[in-house]
Amino acid sequence: MADMRLIVAGAGGRMGRALTRVISETPGAVLAGALEAPGSELLGRDAGVLAGLPENGVKLSGDLWSLSGHADGIVDFTVPAATIANVAIAAERGLVHIIGTTGLSSSDDAVIKSVTRQAIVVKSGNMSLGVNLLAALVKRVAQSLDPSFDIEILEMHHRAKIDAPSGTALMLGEAAAAGRGVDLGTHSARGRDGITGARRPGDIGFASLRGGTVTGDHSVIFAGAMERITLSHHAEDRMMFAQGAIKAALWARQQKPGLYSMADVLGLGDF
Structure with missing residues (x-):
């Protein structure tokens, strides 16, 4: 060909x-x-x-x-x-x-x-092999864990990035939502400031950091009553x-x- x-x-x-x-x-x-x-x-x-x-x-x-x-x-x-x-x-x-x-x-x-x-x-919000494998793992873990585990997604990128959350963070959020069998649009918390009240059960939270020349760091945290599981990917180039x-x-x-x-x-x- x-x-x-x-x-x-x-x-x-x-x-x-x-x-x-x-x-x-x-x-x-x-x-x-x-x-x-x-x-x-x-x-x-x-x-x-x-x-x-x-x-x-x-x-x-x-x-x-x-x-x-x-x-x-x-x-x-x-x-x-x-x-x-x-x-x-x-x-x-x-x-x-x-x-x-x-x-x-x-x-x-x-x-x-x-x-x-x-x-x-x-x-795709991210074309890397590692991130797509991470998304598959996030879906499987979200499906396996009790719904009482809270899901939070943390991402950091370089100072010039213009959108937040990143496309990769949203992709990971969609993977988590799919694992839970819910719609991300109605089960996400995009930002917290001031007196927000307690975390809404079932939400998938997002936090975005910007600074320096970071290519892309993403972590998905599953936080239970007495333990946490963190799945992470760090892009270097x-x-x-x-x-x-x-x-x-x-x-x-x-x-x-x-x-x-x-x-x-x-x-x-x-x-």
Whole structure:
């Protein structure tokens, strides 16, 4: 089979540059396009040079329609508005769409789901093997423990992160809720300040820390009357997210239209 031709969305950003490097190192994948926001000062720059590689001749462009005419997939770690703008074009062009964007709303998710009757989409709040294994463990532990155990999710990221809780924290919350057989939207506590009263039984709590250059730390705490269980993951380099995303793209190329997660990519769906 020919190499999979991939477009990197947000190619000028930190994740975009990491994706460009990983594609250059991955057999079976080739960089076919580099997308940036219209009006960006990086338009026209060489994607390889921006990623710390030799010049590769792929220039950053703001026109996904043109880029997508010669591609098989798009890897998208941008912002919600950009991702939703990319969804329709990717679906119309028949591109595999790998979505690692966080901060998506329920209406954004509905738009993404609406195209999966004819398009292949892999969407995850975190593309790492370790985090997806953690989510599977969280689901199993939540299912196994007595409901009297309180569940709290603690996450920390670098000072520049703009959304909270992180997409990974929400993914872990969804895993915990699935294990408990409840809806996260009606069983979550997103922030506590002042006289809040006692903790509401059954809530899944979230706490977000921001500072420094932390790539991503996540812990899920199951707190019982006289004991605690803590499951944790510590990310050390964003390259692991890029590696997971490219693995997902190569896997998705062989799938039928639908909405998939990294649990599907890694065979953890029935864990």
